[in-house]
Amino acid sequence: MSGRRDNWDFADLGMKETQDSTHFFHHWTAKFIPQIPRRVIEMYARPGDVVLDPFMGCGTTLVEAARLGYDSWGTDINPLAVKIARVKTARIQHARLREFVLWLEEAATDPERHRARSARLFEASEEWFRDDVARAIRAILDSAKDLGQNTRHFVEVGLSDLLKGMSNARMDRTIPAIPSEPEYTDKKHYDRVVNNDTRAINPFARLCAHLRRMHAALCGFHAEATGKAKPFRRDARKLAALGRKAQVAVTSPPYWSAQNYQKMHMLSFRVLGLKEPGPAEIGRRPRDYLPDMDAVIAQVAQVLDGHFTLVIGESKDGIHEAVRDQCEGHGMRLLETFRRRIINQAFFAKAVKREFVYVFRCSA
């Protein structure tokens, strides 16, 4: 294949490249570096093709497809993922957002006057957020209610990205956990001492800065992106019922050892009042993993007429090979296998050092 490049490590990339465009809006565990779906789309998509990501996560594939001029769709079971993917690709009311950012700027200089009276964010939220922080977050959410839907979601996603860092949760845990004392040592960040009672947290100022960056990036995205992105909240085991087709699919499935996105993002679910995905999240129970993956692959085989690229972590138990074989079992023909070192993903780097990139030809 012309233009093929065999090295998929992308070892020389820094945050500037892996978090460009709208990719930095919100953290998402095990998200793609955008260079992976981008390369797949560049290698296999032809003009007019539609791109699919059945485990879309925070929408990395959809963003890259749109930037390269392709329409795309994706599914994810997690409502927060879908909200993030929408916010990264949707149009907003710029004037209303600017007004909102100005209000935040003013509130940041005089927080006491702008905080809400109520500190209630969800049941027992006082455990998770200091009173002054909770009242500022309440004021932000109340004020965002007046915005149009897309603009409100934009603000909520910006806020969601900052929630854990403004909460009492330990900074050195992926799943939010309250330290036994307000003062503790953050083992992930140079053993610095954190004191939840006294540390400076100005939610208005933090959100103001984040939204300004996000807004500039969204304007840049819309200036270059000509493809339309359609993120759906849906179980990938039922994606064919959407009645959509695709010619290029690229995805990285959830991990098989009890990865729990619901717990990782529990503060966002509670503060934003989102419905939790529950047991439909694949990977919660290792013994269901392969049957669940088989069901998803069967659905992809129904809607895809073209190339399917599966990016999956290397497992000492050979699970990646079992999933590869499942694809072949559904009539997909293996064209290429690449093995990449995972260098740019902080979370996975510890647990999984390498992943496989399998490219199949699939005729629906």
Ligand SMILES: C[S@@+](CC[C@H](N)C(=O)[O-])C[C@H]1O[C@@H](n2cnc3c(N)ncnc32)[C@H](O)[C@@H]1O
């Ligand atoms: C490794 S992440 C994908 C990350 C994505 N490539 C990105 O760049 O953000 C796997 C995703 O699968 C989703 N997932 C888990 N079970 C699912 C299901 N039954 N249907 C659809 N998505 C599911 C999780 O919510 C998670 O977002």
